[in-house]
Amino acid sequence: MFEDRNAAGQALASALVARRDNFPNACIVALPRGGVPVAAPVAAALGCPMDILMVRKIGAPGQSELAVGAVAEGDPPYVTVNPDIMDAFSVSDLYIQAQVTRLAARMRARRQRLGGGGHTGRIIGQSVILIDDGMATGASMRVAIEAVRAAQAHSITVAVPVAAAEVVDMMRGTVDDLIVLETPVPFRAVGVHYRHFDQVSDRTVAHLMHTAAENCAGQRG
Numbered sequence: 001m002f003e004d005r006n007a008a009g010q011a012l013a014s015a016l017v018a019r020r021d022n023f024p025n026a027c028i029v030a031l032p033r034g035g036v037p038v039a040a041p042v043a044a045a046l047g048c049p050m051d052i053l054m055v056r057k058i059g060a061p062g063q064s065e066l067a068v069g070a071v072a073e074g075d076p077p078y079v080t081v082n083p084d085i086m087d088a089f090s091v092s093d094l095y096i097q098a099q100v101t102r103l104a105a106r107m108r109a110r111r112q113r114l115g116g117g118g119h120t121g122r123i124i125g126q127s128v129i130l131i132d133d134g135m136a137t138g139a140s141m142r143v144a145i146e147a148v149r150a151a152q153a154h155s156i157t158v159a160v161p162v163a164a165a166e167v168v169d170m171m172r173g174t175v176d177d178l179i180v181l182e183t184p185v186p187f188r189a190v191g192v193h194y195r196h197f198d199q200v201s202d203r204t205v206a207h208l209m210h211t212a213a214e215n216c217a218g219q220r221g
Contacts, residue, residue: 001193003194006041009040010041011181013044015179020046023046024127026046026126026128026129027129029129029130031130032052033204033205036205038133038160042159049212053147054110054111055070055141055144058096060085067137068082068085070139070142071099071107123151123152128154128157131159133162134162136190138171141158142171145175156176157177158171161193162181165185168180
């Protein structure tokens with residue numbers, strides 16, 4: 001169990017620093033909001049830039065916490081779905097399209113508040129490290145991987161403090177490297193494995209991104 005997201009990020013940073021030779025020209029891409037406080041210590045430890053990639057879960061009808069798919073910002077947005085959950089809940093393609101339209105609009109509005117953005121232009125040829133606070137179903141991370149791959153990253157590493165073992169098994173082989181500190185059994189939810197798992201505000205995300213940018217500029221200067 002991790003104390004909070006910052007502590008989880010410190011632990012993840014130690015694991016990544018030990019393998020820094022695997023990440024030439026590294027760029028951290030965090031999944032907001034929860035992934036940003038985890039990614040910030042990693043970016044500081046590696047001395048590399050940090051950006052965010054907006055990803056939103058597509059909830060099943062009547063069960064918003066159950067991911068039937070996910071959408072990542074892009075032009076057009078990147079979308080993945082879980083066919084098994086779609087069948088189980090009789091989810092139509094029209095439902096998915098409507099959710100993608102709604103969520104894409106919300107991500108554009110949030111991007112204006114948070115800043116950042118340039119990830120598609122800045123990660124071409126870079127070693128991208130995708131970070132979140134955990135993976136329960138892996139839906140958000142899968143669509144993030146597709147978006148980063150389409151942006152022509154040199155390599156993709158997924159790094160999270162905690163994840164369901166079956167998700168790790170499923171994701172292994174889909175990226176160049178996969179770093180997961182803990183795979184508890186049973187795995188019920190990401191937040192269960194943190195003592196403090198408070199909601200992360202947009203203000204906190206914006207502050208962490210600003211600080212990361214200043215630190216990176218200072219190290220390069």
